Amino acid sequence: MTDIEAPGSAGTQLPPGDPEFTVRQRSQTQLVLRRFVRHRAAMVSLVVFVLILLWAFIGPHLWHYSYEKYTEDNSKPPSWKHPFGTNSSGYDAYAQVMRGTQTSLKIAIMIALGSTLVGAIWGAIAGFYRGVVDAIMMRIADLVLTLPLFAIALVISSRTGGSWYWIAIVIAGLTWAYVSRVVRSSVLALREKEFIEAARALGASDARIIFRHLLPNALGPIIVNATILVATGILTETALSFLGFGVQPPDTSLGLLVSQAQTAVDTRPWLFYIPGAFIIAIALTINFIGDGLRDAFDPRQQRVRQ
Numbered sequence: 088m089t090d091i092e093a094p095g096s097a098g099t100q101l102p103p104g105d106p107e108f109t110v111r112q113r114s115q116t117q118l119v120l121r122r123f124v125r126h127r128a129a130m131v132s133l134v135v136f137v138l139i140l141l142w143a144f145i146g147p148h149l150w151h152y153s154y155e156k157y158t159e160d161n162s163k164p165p166s167w168k169h170p171f172g173t174n175s176s177g178y179d180a181y182a183q184v185m186r187g188t189q190t191s192l193k194i195a196i197m198i199a200l201g202s203t204l205v206g207a208i209w210g211a212i213a214g215f216y217r218g219v220v221d222a223i224m225m226r227i228a229d230l231v232l233t234l235p236l237f238a239i240a241l242v243i244s245s246r247t248g249g250s251w252y253w254i255a256i257v258i259a260g261l262t263w264a265y266v267s268r269v270v271r272s273s274v275l276a277l278r279e280k281e282f283i284e285a286a287r288a289l290g291a292s293d294a295r296i297i298f299r300h301l302l303p304n305a306l307g308p309i310i311v312n313a314t315i316l317v318a319t320g321i322l323t324e325t326a327l328s329f330l331g332f333g334v335q336p337p338d339t340s341l342g343l344l345v346s347q348a349q350t351a352v353d354t355r356p357w358l359f360y361i362p363g364a365f366i367i368a369i370a371l372t373i374n375f376i377g378d379g380l381r382d383a384f385d386p387r388q389q390r391v392r393q
Contacts, residue, residue, distance in 0.1 A: 119307075122383040129379020132372035139369060143188040152179035154186035155337050165357055174348070183339055184362050190340040192369070194255045195320030196342045201259035203313040206266025206345040211305070213267070214274030216387050225271065228264040236261045240323065241332045251334055258323050266312050273305040307384030314377035325366055341366050 123129060152158060157177040158169075165172045171180035212222040240257050248252035277283065278301065286296050302309075321341075326334035328342030329349075336343075341362045348358035 088311055104199070115233055119383045123379050126379035127380055128375045129382075132375035132379075135368065136372040136376065138370075139188065139365070140192065143185055143192055146185045147182065147189070150179075150182055150185065154178065154182040154339060156182075162355055164355075170180075170329040171361050172355065174358055175351075180361065183344060184341070184365060187339045187341040187344045187362055188365055188369075190251050190334055190338060190367075191321055191324055191342065194251050194258075194324045194334075194340070195317045195369075196250065197255035198259045198262065198320035198323075199313045199316040200255065201262040202316050203266050203346060205259070205310075206263035207270045207302060207305075207309050209263065210267035210270030211274050211302050214271040215278055215293065215297055215301060217275070221271075223266075228267045231261065231264040232268075234261060237323065237326065241327060241330065244327055244332045251338065251340070254324060254327065254333055255320070258320060262316060262319065266309070266316070269308050269312055270302075270305055273308055274301050277301050277304050307380075311377055311381045311384065314380060318373040318377070320368065321369050321373070 147154070152169075152276040153375075158179055159177065160173045161177045162175050163169055163173045169179055169181060171184055173179055174183075209224060213221045213228075236258075239255075239261060240261060243257045244254050247257070275365060283296060283300060287298055291299075324333055324340060325342035325345070328340050329346040330348065334343050344362040345359060345366070346357070350364070352359045377384065
């Protein structure tokens with residue numbers, strides 16, 4: 088039998104840099120993006136969510152009816168003129184749902200940004216310094232976690248006049264502690280890594296280590312928690328507005344639209360079910376996006392489920 092030499096052995100000299108045997112090195116960002124793109128549910132959800140964003144923020148400028156203007160049509164079912172119908176006062180439901188979606192998204196995104204910013208910095212400082220600093224900061228976070236989120240948000244929101252930014256601030260002020268605990272656990276593991284020791288040896292300040300080394304390397308769980316907070320913000324705002332303690336007229340939100348239409352479920356169901364469908368769609372798409380991000384940043388999660 089004749090020996091067949093494998094490519095690259097002593098008998099077969101390959102030219103240096105042969106593209107057939109060149110391994111392309113990818114950065115961490117490229118790997119994360121590639122894994123996220125392969126998550127079909129997350130990609131479809133991302134497309135749907137972006138379309139909802141564009142529709143909610145650009146659509147009102149293109150639609151010929153305003154959410155705060157009466158029309159001559161009262162209690163009309165969905166039609167070409169009024170795709171989502173009208174209510175008993177003659178408001179165009181299509182314009183109102185666009186405005187309600189816009190308001191609910193602004194509240195949810197502001198909650199996610201505010202909670203993530205405060206929680207990430209709080210958790211990073213506590214995890215980096217440990218000891219007494221960590222104990223004090225985490226007890227404060229635990230105290231916030233024990234507070235009844237919905238009850239306190241309901242009481243404070245009722246005293247702020249129904250402004251959407253006050254509602255967002257109140258809810259963000261009660262949810263940042265969740266992010267802080269996640270970031271703290273990541274920082275506790277990262278602070279013992281070699282690159283942190285190298286930064287210390289080079290004379291880097293504590294602030295530089297926290298903001299230039301620890302937080303960027305904990306970006307995965309931070310982003311995943313931010314997406315979860317968007318869904319949490321949507322549902323919390325919906326509940327507050329449904330009970331009459333959220334956004335107040337003449338402005339509107341998805342929760343307020345559902346609340347106003349609850350007595351018309353049998354006679355004008357489009358006023359109730361359409362904004363409700365948007366609430367469900369936004370919450371589901373955000374959850375799928377968060378699921379895809381979690382798998383992209385930590386592929387072990389996907390392997391465990393398989």
